[in-house]
Amino acid sequence: MTTTTTPRVALIGAGPGGLTCARILQRHGITATVYDRESGPDARDQGGTLDLHEDNGQTALREAGLLEEFFRISRPEGQEMRQMDPAGTLLFHHTPEAGERFKPEIDRGQLRDLLLGSLTPGTVRWGHTLRSVDGPADGPRRLHFTDGTTVEADLVIGADGAWSKVRRAISPAVPxxxxxxxxxxxxxxxxxxxxxxxxxxxxxxxxxxxxxxxxxxxxxxxxxxxxxxxxxxxxxxxxxxxxxxxxxxxxxxxxxxxxxxxxxxxxxxxxxxxxxxxxxxxxALPVPHTWEHNPTVTLLGDAAHLMPPLGVGVNLAMLDACELALAIAENATVDAAIRAYESTMLPRSHETQKLLDNGAAELLSAELPDFATDEAR
Structure with missing residues (x-):
């Protein structure tokens, strides 16, 4: 299936990764449909704030044509970090310099609204809970939803988070x-x-x-x-x-x-x-998490490499999404696009998984990491 014949791309999950991928694909003239189990964009609280790093999350937003809008609504003052002891004594204090843009903060809901507003109306199909993926490995794939509907796709991208249903089509791993x-x-x-x-x-x-x-x-x-x-x-x-x-x-x-x-x-x-x-x-997923190449199914973000929440998850998901969308746009076939994408995504995620393995436990250490470094969050 060649990209020149406009493959049917199905993205499962309307989080930052799935929406970023759909946005960049649309900028390259490739239609993608995003399926999400929530009833609508306001169905639940989207969670807290996150920092988008200059070398991954912001890279993706630049490719999506949304970086300047991100800077307009983000909070650079959110880069301030404090370390204290249990008595409340301040041990370390980083105050961002004027104009510092390495990792401004933005609420998850605001980021989602930014991405949703950039998509062609109707891109996201709400109320679609995926039950399973089947069909021949070389396609077309069939997506079965819990409401009884079925959709065919030439490429299925799992952007459906920690408990990904798409992952089951290519990997037995569970968090x-x-x-x-x-x-x-x-x-x-x-x-x-x-x-x-x-x-x-x-x-x-x-x-x-x-x-x-x-x-x-x-x-x-x-x-x-x-x-x-x-x-x-x-x-x-x-x-x-x-x-x-x-x-x-x-x-x-x-x-x-x-x-x-x-x-x-x-x-x-x-x-x-x-x-x-x-x-x-x-x-967290096993370290490292990998799978045998599949010509019609791949994963991004937490579906591919769920790690402890130490400030890299959304950034890596958006970078994954960016690189996958560009690979689809630049390669002659879906199979070649997946191979190109996974050749960089998997080694990168393996290295980060190893770095952050047991990282959540380190948050309990009385010697907290230096929050002025890139690894701090």
Whole structure:
């Protein structure tokens, strides 16, 4: 199947990776359809803030023709980073210089809106939950959705995250629990309602750990802060304590007890939150994760190389998307495009997987990484 005959490209997942790939393909005159299980773009909270790095996430946005718009809405002041100890003593402070653009912050929802707004109307088909992929390896492939509909495609791209259904067509690998869990807490109207926390966190992120537990707080746009409580616990630690995720008061009491040796000011980061907590156990794919080449199916982002959330996930997903879209545009066949893409993506992801293996546990170290370096987040 040649790209000159306009292959039918099906992208599964309307996250940053899938949308970036579709955008760059469209800029090269190649139609792609994105299928997503959510009912619409506003179906759920898209998560916190992320930093797009100059050498990967921003590279993809430049190829998508969206870099200047990103700079307009991003928050360069979000590059500020603070390291503290459990007493709240400031150990390290990085303040971005004027004009610094190496890794500005942007809320996930804002990034998604930027990408969605750049696509041809109708590109994303909402409410399509993939059940399976079948058909001959050399195509066409058949995508079966849970609503009973079936779609044929010449190229299926799995951009469907950690629990990818597309991955099953080419790899038996499944994510494994890392032993580290994040618990997310939200703070709203922080400058007026949580002024002490706002001052503690600053305009970017603030981290602290004592060797067994840690906190990472991050400023979001719209006067919000999200705090991630980091613990080495069983995946079912909330249930094991006789609680459910809806039992906010019970979880809060448990956390305050576990962090009882921390200063009262630091304990506000896990006890003064607005509303429920969000449980986020950290999973990762085997290191390295690879598969036998398939001429009609490939993966990008977390579907290909799920790693601990240390600031590279979205950046690598967008770089994957950029390189895959360009390979499709520049190669005569889908098979050749996949080979060209995977020849660079797989070695890069393997190296990063090795670098970040057990990285979530390192967030508990009392000797936190230097947040002024590229590897810090």
């Amino acid at each position: 494994q629990y890392s032993g580290i869990s994040f618990l997310e807490a939200w703070f709203h109207d922080v400058d007026s309602r949580h002024a002490d926390i706002a001052e503690l966190v600053g305009q970017g992120g603030a981290a602290a750990a004592d060797g067994d537990r840690g906190l990472f707080a991050q400023r979001n746009s719209g006067d919000h802060i999200r705090v991630y409580v980091i613990q080495r616990v069983p995946v079912d630690w909330i249930g094991a304590a006789g609680l459910t995720i809806e039992d906010t008061d019970g979880i809060r009491a448990l956390l305050l007890d576990r962090f009882r040796d921390w200063s009262p000011r630091m304990r506000r980061l896990l006890g003064d939150n607005d509303g429920r907590y969000v449980d986020r156990p950290i999973f």
